[in-house]
Amino acid sequence: MTPEVDALVVAGRARLDAAMAGRSAWPDDSPWLREAVAALPRDLFAPDRLWRWDGHAYVPVDRAVDPAGWVGELYADQDAAAVTQVTGGLPSSSLSAQGVVVDMLDSLELEPGHRVWDVGTGQGWSTALAAWRAGPGRVVSTEVDPGLAAFARGRLAAAGVDAEVVTGDGTAAVPTGGRFDRVHATYAVERVPWTWVEATRPGGRIVYPWGRLGHVALTVADDGQSASGWVQGLAQFMPDRGHTLTAPAGAAGAAGFAAVRGTGPAEAEHTVHRDLAPLRDDWSLRFALRVAAPDAVFTTGTDEDGVSAWVHDGARSWAAMSARPGRAVVVHQGGPRRIGDELLTAWDQWEALGRPVLYDYGVTVTPGAQWAWVYDDRSGPHWPIGRTTAAAAVG
Missing domain, CATH: 3.30.160 (Double Stranded RNA Binding Domain)
Structure with missing residues (x-):
């Protein structure tokens, strides 16, 4: 990068760090995240071309042509994702908003030595942050797009991160090597693939974006036959590539x-x-x-x-x-x-129901059924996941 771009990037990093500190968005329970983001900032994993919605279409923002615009897209706001790929006029990959990435990794309750499956590599940023915490050789990431997988491998290597990137469909194929302590998905699914539960050890944790809004942390039961947990926060992610991509x-x-x-x-x-x-x-x-x-x-x-x-x-x-x-x-x-x-x-x-907030909701997954619930999985109202009508809740 040129000195001009370097200065803009450094200023952007500092601005976003301070904004998150001002909103108490750096989690107290996971102080390692602020250190990891400082050591592996998002610009190290951003392509030279980003995309901006101008109200009518996505237009390119190139680092070489418009460095201030490029940095502005990348460090606009803690809640703003940076679109990194457009397919057929619609976004197909992005660097997720920094605040959401931090929130989801905090929900993962990641510890050194954990074996992690990062589902949906994208540009490799969340893979790098997870590896910073878990340790060398402890993170395997799956990316269905061969071009993105190759890009992420290059950026991870350049950043000195020891993590494996496998090209494949993360909703179906599980990496070899045994069960994982943590599964972290970076694309939205409506229903959790049962393969994710099977790939996680009993007591392990799965954090994923749920549909169009919200992310959830599940804990796998001791018998491995179910996983259940609470909604952790709001999040909007790219969907599984098997679903239609949506415009803004x-x-x-x-x-x-x-x-x-x-x-x-x-x-x-x-x-x-x-x-x-x-x-x-x-x-x-x-x-x-x-x-x-x-x-x-x-x-x-x-x-x-x-x-x-x-x-x-x-x-x-x-x-x-x-x-x-x-x-x-x-x-x-x-x-x-x-x-x-x-x-x-x-x-x-x-x-x-008393106007429950999003943190009052949870999700349970079994081999044959999945449902959302409010207040309590056993006694609270619940809704089957995957149906197409808004019938009254069961329970």
Whole structure:
């Protein structure tokens, strides 16, 4: 790098470190993470070209052409990911937000000597941080994209990190060498592959991004026949490559709704009296709706009448909830499901449960079933994972 870029990078590192310290985002229980990030900063694993959403499309930001822009993308904010690969106009790989990477590795409860499977190498940054803690030769990482795997191997070697990168599908193929103490996934799955549980020793820990929102830490039971644990925080990651890649929320929501809505008339209409602002502002509500109606994609907009919302299931069902004066909301719906009513019913249920926050939720995985629950796995309400309707919770 040139001295100019070096200075920008050093300033970016310091700015992000200070921002995280100011928000108490460096975890007290894992002080090693701040040291690891300082020793292995994200710029060591960033490609020379990043991508920025300009409101219409992803445009390249090259380090050689626009060094300030490149550093700005990389060190914009602790909650901002840097897009590193675009395929078909949509992001297909990224350097995850520093705050989220730190939060997930803190949830992993990683100790020196642990054997770690890092599922989804990407550029190799989380692999490097895990190896900094676990030790040389203790981390194996799997990456389905051969080009990304080769890139990560090069960056890890240049940084002096002793970790193995295997090219393959991490949802199906398990690295050889015995069970792992920790499994750390960097791409989102709706259902946990049972191979991850089988690959983890009893008492071991699996941390993964769950669907479109949230990450979870599971502990494998003593008999190895289940894994269960709590939601740890909010996170939005690239999905498993076996799923359709999604555009940014604002663009995907509008475009996705228009595609599902079509041009035909609504099939049902009714009026409810409700302020839809919490759909925009309350992340505990948004998470609860994600649990109860996992395939419901919604966006919001605000005008002089209040907050309106547009909901679809990515297939055939849609709802437009239009704010009117006096907290009235006109709900137009179409398709085989009344997905707007499903969303409102799930909202009512969340209210009846006492408005649980995301940390009140957990996930349990067995060979034959997976479910989310709130408050308690045995006695609390629970929702099967993988269904397509927002039926009332069981229990």
